[in-house]
Amino acid sequence: MTFNPLAERGIPLERQLRNWRELNVDPIDPDTADPYTRCRIIALNGIEVEAVFFGHHFNRVCPDQEIRRQLSYTRYVEAQQQRVVNWLLPGVSSALETTIAYEQVAVDLTAWVARMEPDPYLQQAYEFGVLEDFDHLYRYANLFEMIERRKAEKIVDGLTEVMPGRPTRFHHRHPYDNVRDPYDKDSTAPLSKLHALTIMAAEQQTMNFYMNVGPQYMEPIARQLYQEIGLIEEEHVTHYETLVDPGETWWERLLVHEYNECYMYYSFLTQESDPRVKAVWELHLNMELEHLHQAAEWFRRHDGRDPAEVCAPELPQPVRFEPNKEYLRHLLATQIDLTTLGAGYVRDAHERFEKLQEQIHGGEEPPSEQVIELHRERFGDDDYRIETEGPHPVESLRQTTGAGRRS
Numbered sequence: 552m553t554f555n556p557l558a559e560r561g562i563p564l565e566r567q568l569r570n571w572r573e574l575n576v577d578p579i580d581p582d583t584a585d586p587y588t589r590c591r592i593i594a595l596n597g598i599e600v601e602a603v604f605f606g607h608h609f610n611r612v613c614p615d616q617e618i619r620r621q622l623s624y625t626r627y628v629e630a631q632q633q634r635v636v637n638w639l640l641p642g643v644s645s646a647l648e649t650t651i652a653y654e655q656v657a658v659d660l661t662a663w664v665a666r667m668e669p670d671p672y673l674q675q676a677y678e679f680g681v682l683e684d685f686d687h688l689y690r691y692a693n694l695f696e697m698i699e700r701r702k703a704e705k706i707v708d709g710l711t712e713v714m715p716g717r718p719t720r721f722h723h724r725h726p727y728d729n730v731r732d733p734y735d736k737d738s739t740a741p742l743s744k745l746h747a748l749t750i751m752a753a754e755q756q757t758m759n760f761y762m763n764v765g766p767q768y769m770e771p772i773a774r775q776l777y778q779e780i781g782l783i784e785e786e787h788v789t790h791y792e793t794l795v796d797p798g799e800t801w802w803e804r805l806l807v808h809e810y811n812e813c814y815m816y817y818s819f820l821t822q823e824s825d826p827r828v829k830a831v832w833e834l835h836l837n838m839e840l841e842h843l844h845q846a847a848e849w850f851r852r853h854d855g856r857d858p859a860e861v862c863a864p865e866l867p868q869p870v871r872f873e874p875n876k877e878y879l880r881h882l883l884a885t886q887i888d889l890t891t892l893g894a895g896y897v898r899d900a901h902e903r904f905e906k907l908q909e910q911i912h913g914g915e916e917p918p919s920e921q922v923i924e925l926h927r928e929r930f931g932d933d934d935y936r937i938e939t940e941g942p943h944p945v946e947s948l949r950q951t952t953g954a955g956r957r958s
C-alpha cells in the first residue's frame with residue numbers, strides 16, 4: 552500500500568485541541584504489555600519532545616508575528632501529544648526500569664535504521680553509536696539487579712540481548728571528535744533525513760531523562776552511573792545532530808520534522824499490537840497530516856519550492872521494532888574497537904582521545920566499571936547478562952567465572 556502524506560488530509564487544526572478527559576489516557580499494563588509497545592511509546596515521546604523544542608527554537612528566530620501565533624498553536628498541539636504519549640507509560644515503573652527500556656529503544660531503533668540506511672557514511676554513524684547504547688544497556692541491567700534485586704529480562708523479554716558492547720569507559724571522546732560531516736540536503740535520499748532526525752530525537756530525550764532522574768537516586772553508584780552515561784548521551788546528540796545539513800532553511804526543517812512525525816506514527820500504527828495504543832497512533836497521525844499540510848504551504852510560500860523536492864513522494868518502508876541480535880553480534884565482532892578522529896573513524900587510540908581519557912578518568916575506574924565490580928562482589932562473580940544466541944562474539948568479553956550465562 553502506498554501512502555503519500557503530502558496528498559492526505561487529516562483533522563482540521565482548529566479541532567485538534569483536547570480537554571482533560573481526552574488527555575487523561577490510561578497507561579499500558581506493565582505486566583502484560585509487549586516490550587516493543589513500550590519502546591514505541593518512548594520513541595514517539597522523543598519525536599514529540601523534539602517537535603516541541605524545535606518549535607520553540609523556531610519561535611525565537613521568527614520575526615513574523617502571524618507565523619509565531621500559528622507556530623504557537625501547533626506547538627501547543629504537539630505538547631498535548633507529548634503528554635498523551637509519555638503518559639501511556641505506567642507510573643509503577645522505577646526510573647531505572649524506564650532507563651533500561653530507553654536503552655532497548657536506542658539499541659533496536661538505531662540497529663533498524665543502520666540496516667535500512669542507504670548512505671554508507673550515515674550508516675557507519677549508526678553502527679558506531681549502537682554499540683555504545685548496547686553497552687549502556689548492560690551496565691544499567693547490572694545496576695538494576697544490584698539495587699532493585701530484579702532482572703532486566705522482565706523488561707527486554709529476550710527480544711534484545713544484554714552483554715558488553717564497546718566498553719562505556721571508551722565512549723568519552725574529545726568533543727571535537729563527536730562532530731560528524733553533514734549530509735548534503737540537495738542530494739541525500741529523503742529517507743536519510745528522516746533517519747537522522749529520528750535517532751537525534753531519541754538520543755536527545757535519553758540525555759534529558761538521565762540529566763533529570765540521575766540525582767533522584769540515593770545509592771552513590773546509581774548517581775555516578777547516570778552522570779557518566781548522561782554525559783555520553785550528550786556526545787551522542789552531537790554525533791547525530793551534526794549529520795543534519797545545517798544549510799536547510801527553517802521552513803524546510805519544519806517540513807521534514809512534520810513529515811517525519813507522519814512517518815513514525817504511520818510506521819508504528821502498522822505494527823502496534825495494543826488496540827488502545829494503536830488508536831492513539833492513528834489519532835496523532837491524523838493530526839500530523841495537517842501539521843504537514845501547513846508546513847508544506849509555508850515552504851511553498853516562503854522558500855518558493857515544491858515540497859516534493861524535499862520529501863519522498865510516498866512513505867518509505869515502515870520503521871519496525873524487531874530483534875536485531877545477529878546484526879548486533881556482527882557489529883560486535885567487527886567494530887568494537889573503533890573510535891572517532893575528526894569526522895571519521897579509526898581503530899587506534901590517538902593523542903586527543905588519550906588526553907581526554909586521562910582528564911576524565913583521573914586515574915580511577917569509572918562508574919561503568921565499578922558497577923560491574925560491585926555486582927560481581929555481591930552476586931558471586933557473575934555479571935548480569937542475557938545471551939540468548941550463545942557466548943559473546945568477542946572472546947575477551949566472555950564470562951570467565953561463575954556459573955556462566957543467566958538466560
Ligand SMILES: [Fe+2]
Pocket residue numbers: 599602629632812839
Ligand atoms: Fe507531533
Ligand SMILES: [Fe+2]
Pocket residue numbers: 654657683684687757780784
Ligand atoms: Fe545510551
Ligand SMILES: [Fe+2]
Pocket residue numbers: 657684754757783784787
Ligand atoms: Fe545514546
Ligand SMILES: [Fe+2]
Pocket residue numbers: 602629809812839842
Ligand atoms: Fe507535528
